Amino acid sequence: MINVYLHGPHWFLGVDAALEALAGVIALLVAFASYKAWRLTGERKYGWFTVSISLLTVSFLSRALTDALLREVFIKLPERIAGLVFYAGYVTHIMLAFLGYIILIAITHKIHDRRIVALLFLTLVPSLLMSGSYYRTFYGLSLVFLAFITLAYYQNYKRVGNKASALVFEAFALLTAAQVQFLVQGFYILSTQAWNFLFVTAHVTQTLGFVFLLAALLRLKSAAARNPKVVCVQVVRLKRQV
Amino acid sequence: MKRAKIDIVYDMLKAIEEKGGRILPTHLLYKSNLSHQRMKIYLEELKQRKLIVETDHKGKMMFALTDEGRKFLQDFAKVKEFTEAFGL
Numbered sequence: 350m351i352n353v354y355l356h357g358p359h360w361f362l363g364v365d366a367a368l369e370a371l372a373g374v375i376a377l378l379v380a381f382a383s384y385k386a387w388r389l390t391g392e393r394k395y396g397w398f399t400v401s402i403s404l405l406t407v408s409f410l411s412r413a414l415t416d417a418l419l420r421e422v423f424i425k426l427p428e429r430i431a432g433l434v435f436y437a438g439y440v441t442h443i444m445l446a447f448l449g450y451i452i453l454i455a456i457t458h459k460i461h462d463r464r465i466v467a468l469l470f471l472t473l474v475p476s477l478l479m480s481g482s483y484y485r486t487f488y489g490l491s492l493v494f495l496a497f498i499t500l501a502y503y504q505n506y507k508r509v510g511n512k513a514s515a516l517v518f519e520a521f522a523l524l525t526a527a528q529v530q531f532l533v534q535g536f537y538i539l540s541t542q543a544w545n546f547l548f549v550t551a552h553v554t555q556t557l558g559f560v561f562l563l564a565a566l567l568r569l570k571s572a573a574a575r576n577p578k579v580v581c582v583q584v585v586r587l588k589r590q591v
Numbered sequence: 592m593k594r595a596k597i598d599i600v601y602d603m604l605k606a607i608e609e610k611g612g613r614i615l616p617t618h619l620l621y622k623s624n625l626s627h628q629r630m631k632i633y634l635e636e637l638k639q640r641k642l643i644v645e646t647d648h649k650g651k652m653m654f655a656l657t658d659e660g661r662k663f664l665q666d667f668a669k670v671k672e673f674t675e676a677f678g679l
Contacts, residue, residue: 383677386670389663390597394679395670457678505678513676569672 358545361552366416368556373409375559376402382566398456404449412442443487447473450494457501485535492528499525516565523558527551599623599633601667604642604660613646613655 357365380402387395415438418424419431426434448470455466473490480486502518530551534544594602606622607614614622620630634654637643642660646653656664673679 382673385666386673389666389670392595392597398677398679502678505675509675509678511675513672514678517676517678565676569669569676 357548357552361545361549362420363417365548365552366413366420368552369409369413369416371556372559373406373413375563376406376409379562379566380406382569394456397452401449401452401456404445404452408442408445408449411438411445415439415442439483443477443483446487446491447494450491450498453498454494454501457498457505482535485532488528488532488535492525492532495521495525495528513565513568516561516568520558520561520565523554523561527555527558530554597667599625600637600642601664603630603633603637604656604664607643607654607656608661608664613648613653615651615653619654 380399383395383399383402386392387399415434418426418434418438451466451469454460454469460466476490477483477486499518499521502514502521506514506518528551530547533539534547534551539547603619603623606619610618620627623630623633625633634643637660638645640659641657642663643654644657646655
C-alpha cells in the first residue's frame with residue numbers, strides 16, 4: 350500500500366502543478382538554446398549542459414503531471430492507481446533532478462573526472478534508500494547541490510559582471526532559497542497555517558527562479574538582436590583579455 | 592592557452608570580416624596566427640562548410656566571407672554571450 354500525501358492548502362492544489370509545468374517549459378527553452386550552441390560548436394560542454402537542463406525539464410514536467418493527476422485536475426483516479434502514479438512520478442522527478450544537478454555541478458565547477466561525478470550520484474542511492482522521508486532527503490540534498498551551483502554562478506558573475514550572468518546567479522539563489530522553504534516545511538514542526546504558507550512561498554520562489562532564468566535568456570537574445578556588431582566587438586575584446 | 596577549433600574558425604572569419612569581407616591569403620595567415628599547413632586544413636573546412644569562397648579581385652586570389660559565414664559570426668557571438676551567462 351502506497352500512501353499519497355497531498356501537501357499545501359486546498360486552494361493551491363493544481364496551482365502548484367501549473368507552476369511546476371511553467372518551470373519545466375522554461376527549462377526546456379534553456380535546454381534548446383544550449384542545444385543550438387552545441388550544434389554550432391560541437392563542444393562537449395554544451396552537450397552536457399543540454400543533457401543536464403533536459404533532465405531538469407523532464408523532472409519538472411513529470412512532477413507537474415503527477416501533481417495534476419493527484420489533485421484530480423484532469424480525472425479522478427482510483428486510490429490504488431493514485432498510489433502508483435505518486436510513486437512513479439515522484440521517483441522520476443527526484444532521480445532526474447539529482448542527475449541534472451550533479452551534471453550541472455560538474456559543468457559549473459569544471460569537474461572533469463567522471464569517477465567523481467559517478468561517486469556523487471552513487472552516494473545518493475543509500476541516502477535515498479535509507480531515508481525515513483524521501484521528501485526531506487530530496488529537498489535537503491537539493492539544497493546542498495543548488496547551493497554549490499549558486500556559488501559557481503556567483504563566482505561567474507563576479508568574473509563576467511554583466512546583467513545576464515547576474516540574472517542566472519539570482520535565479521539559482523532563488524532556487525536554493527526555495528529548497529530551504531520546502532525543507533523547513535517538510536519537518537512538520539510548524540502550525541498548519543505556517544506549513545501551508547511555506548508550501549506556497551516555496552513554490553512561488555522556485556517559479557521566480559525559473560522566471561529569472563527566462564529573463565537571462567531573453568536578455569541574451571535581445572542583446573544579439575539589438576546590435577550584433579556590438580556583441581561581436583565585445584567578444585573580440587574578451588578574447589583579447591584572455 | 593590553446594585555442595579550441597571553434598575559436599580558430601571564429602578568428603579566421605572575424606579577420607575576413609574586419610578586412611571588409613575579403614582578405615588576401617597572406618594577411619589571413621598573419622591574422623589567424625596559424626602555420627601554413629594548419630591554415631590550409633582550416634581553409635578547406637571553411638570552404639566545405641560554405642563559410643568562405645575563393646574570389647578573384649584585381650587579379651589577386653582572395654578569400655571572401657559568404658552569407659553563411661556572416662550568420663556563423665552572429666550565431667557564435669550569441670553562443671559566447673550564452674557561455675558567459677551560464678558559466679560554461
